[in-house]
Amino acid sequence: MRILIKNISHLFTPDLRAGYGKIIDKKNVHLLIHDGKIEKIFEFHDSTPEVDQVINASGKAVLPGFIDAHTHPVFWKTREDEFVMRIQGKSYEEIAAAGGGIRNSVRKFREAEKEAIKKVTRRRIRSFLEYGVTTIEAKSGYGLSTVDEIKSLEIINELNEEQPLEMIPTFLGAHEIPDEYRNDRQAYVELVCSEMIPLVAERKLARYCDVFCEKGVFTADESRRILTTAQKYGLKARIHADELAPFGGAELAAEIGAVTADHLVQTSEAGIKAMAEKGVIPVLLPGTTFFLGKDKYAPARKMIDAGCEVAISTDFNPGSSTTQNIQLIWTIAALKLKMLPEELLWASTYIPAKSLSSEDRIGAIEPGKQADLVILDIPNLNYLPYHYGMNHTFMTIKKGVVVFTRSG
Amino acid sequence: MRILIKNISHLFTPDLRAGYGKIIDKKNVHLLIHDGKIEKIFEFHDSTPEVDQVINASGKAVLPGFIDAHTHPVFWKTREDEFVMRIQGKSYEEIAAAGGGIRNSVRKFREAEKEAIKKVTRRRIRSFLEYGVTTIEAKSGYGLSTVDEIKSLEIINELNEEQPLEMIPTFLGAHEIPDEYRNDRQAYVELVCSEMIPLVAERKLARYCDVFCEKGVFTADESRRILTTAQKYGLKARIHADELAPFGGAELAAEIGAVTADHLVQTSEAGIKAMAEKGVIPVLLPGTTFFLGKDKYAPARKMIDAGCEVAISTDFNPGSSTTQNIQLIWTIAALKLKMLPEELLWASTYIPAKSLSSEDRIGAIEPGKQADLVILDIPNLNYLPYHYGMNHTFMTIKKGVVVFTRSG
Secondary structure, three states, X not given: OEEEEEEEEEEEEEOOXXXXXXXXXXXXXXXXXXXXXXXXXXXXXXXXXOOOEEEEEEEEEEEEOEEEEEEOOOOXXXXXXXXXXXXXXXXXXXXXXXXXXXXXXXXXXXXXXXXXXXXXXXXXXHHHHHOOEEEEEEEOOOOOOHHHHHHHHHHHHHHHHHOOOEEEEEEEEEOOOOHHHOOOHHHHHHXXXXXXXXXXXXXXXXXXXXXXXXXXXXXXXXXXXXXXXXXXXXXXXXXXXXXXXXXXXXXXXXHHOOOEEEEXXXXXXXXXXXXXXXXXXXXXXXXXXXXXXXXXXXXXXXXXXXXXXXXXXXXXXXXXXXXXXXXXXXXXXXXXHOOOHHHHHHHOOHHHHHHXXXXXXXXXXXXXXXXXXXXXXXXXXXXXXXXXXXXXXXXXXXXXXXXXXXXX | OEEEEEEXXXXXXXXXXXXXXXXXXXXXXXXEEEOOEEEEEEEOOOOOOOOOEEEEXXXXXXXXXXXXXXXXXXXXXXXXXXXXXXXXXXXXXXXXXXXXXXXXXXXXXXXXXXXXXXXXXXXXXXXXXXXXXXEEEEEOOOOOOHHHHHHHHHHHHHHHHHOOOEEEEEEEEEXXXXXXXXXXXXXXXXXXXXXXHHHHHHOOOOOEEEEEEOOOOEOHHHHHHHHHHHHHOOOEEEEEEOOOOOXXXXXXXXXXXXXXXXXXXXXXXXXXXXXXXXXXXXXXXXXXXXXXXXXXXXXXXXXXXXXXXXXXXXXXXXXXXXXXXXXXXXXXXXXXXXXXXXXXXXHOOHHHHHHOOOOOOOOOOOOOOEOOEEEEOXXXXXXXXXXXXXXXXXXXXXXXXXXXXXXX
């Protein structure tokens, strides 16, 4: 099967030879896809080959499909009531301490049937495709019992087989201390390490393990134990670090060789230096800071200046960031993290691919890579974060197949 | 022509008898439209009449079409390059002082043919319908010469006739001091008062007159002169007030009996009290504060507590707020103005209708009013600002005609 995407005004992709923040902008080209992979980029004046299908990009721009390396899509009920409590003056931390937040989602998740959760999750992840996202990292973490964490990871793995959005699963049994272990947190850490991780690894239900290392959740010592145990079982480490308070999460990520450290709003200079030295990828989630109504954002420029390759993500979840719109995250990252459009392209394609050990296959447009693409109705790259709050997607393509087309 | 909208799960509309912030939530109803007007609301178990057309709301929610009472849609070029300059550290005010900002738009606007500007404006305003907006107030203000301001208002009036989005025109000749009058601002004020306003009034090209009363733009005295002149010619007053610095704009609005005062980020307590006493409607534009990367928002709660009826708007324009997504404005207003969903419903339907002297006709769902409606895919009203950055519109209806339907 050969497909030609014709009439591309701009083809934007990270310039992998030039390095972070440098991009290739090819004007007036056609793109040839062969059996789901990129074969060749043509100039307009080149002769084009015989193909089975032609897609007309209609003078729009083609980018690698966006990759979102931090999401929590498997939950049962939304939490708009807690959102209104926040407007009325309660903080996210107060709501969580009173049994709301993640624990609220956990209680509801445990009560629901797997098939019912799968159905709402299927609908939810469809929205990622509409915004041009072709791959997400998807975490468990609203089960917090062996049976419910397995249920969550099974949903991710099963949905991965039946619909086009690619999901790479992460085990997040250490998302919170569940209600029944509030008075014996060590026993919960023990359960995660001795029972959940071995089972998840044996059944190959996840490729990564994550921990919410944060004041009031898991300490650095507990996080170290959980993540190094996971590493022994072949799961690579990601870590929720320094979101609400400086807690040594970035330093821990560097110490144990985690692939990513995520959030990092409150990270120390030492933490930034350690991440840069060890090649830990900061996954920044400015939508979460926005949606929590806060004004202090992660120090992205310091990280980039220190040599970190920064990724951005929606953090899609039912409490602290409810959006699937990665394009709005570009705007917030531009305004508040002071990241330039060229850096945002890297941060939402090649770097998240790298954080998912998939950069040989996805995250850039070059011959041999998977034809995961988004066609955007934008005249230049600066326009994407500039025209904010909109959906600029004209078409989303996964492995050469059109999976979303905008109407109207 | 009779149309039945069936299977409405919730019909949300301002409760006009109960007052600001109180809403009606009718569950499980059908809605009958007759010749573009709302005729009746039925319970599910009532017998339904013979109709010419049935629209299936599919269990979704119906609201009055959103009304956006502050937009600048008639411009030629977008300004994404200035957006990138802001990310790199320049402030909006610095860019404006160096000849960018509004004056940049003015130079481009003057060079372009009317038909070309009309074409891009037509495309742009289409997006409002996609987000459920059925009426906008539309300002001139990128011409700043008699001929170019007339060109702008003609575009608004002509587009009003040929497409479904209703636009109510406002003359904003006093948007900035144009380049050629920088050394003789009084001459420009004189031109606005002696030539532009009389001509706009005579040709009935606008219903309102607005002034950008702000430090570095028009003083309170200049604004008073322009707006009271406009009032003599039958144009009601609106005013850009206290956005960047406290400048007495709210007080001036109250003094001269302006219909609205807009922005109001820096408004004084005395200004709030004066607006409340005189019934001036504050039109708050939190998307602009967000898009300028600032953290200080208009004191909406103080205004509501003082008895003001607050409206919210996108401020759609090419420099300081580029979005047509009023639903995202709900989220920013909830998070940063601490406005509740019920207040946001009033603030984006009935109150902006009132600010446009059109509340007898639009802004609520009740028999006799125009059938301007939006059908949203939301389970409750709290969900709308909660699931942020998305488009929840399932269908938009103007005068009983479906003007947008979501695909997929």
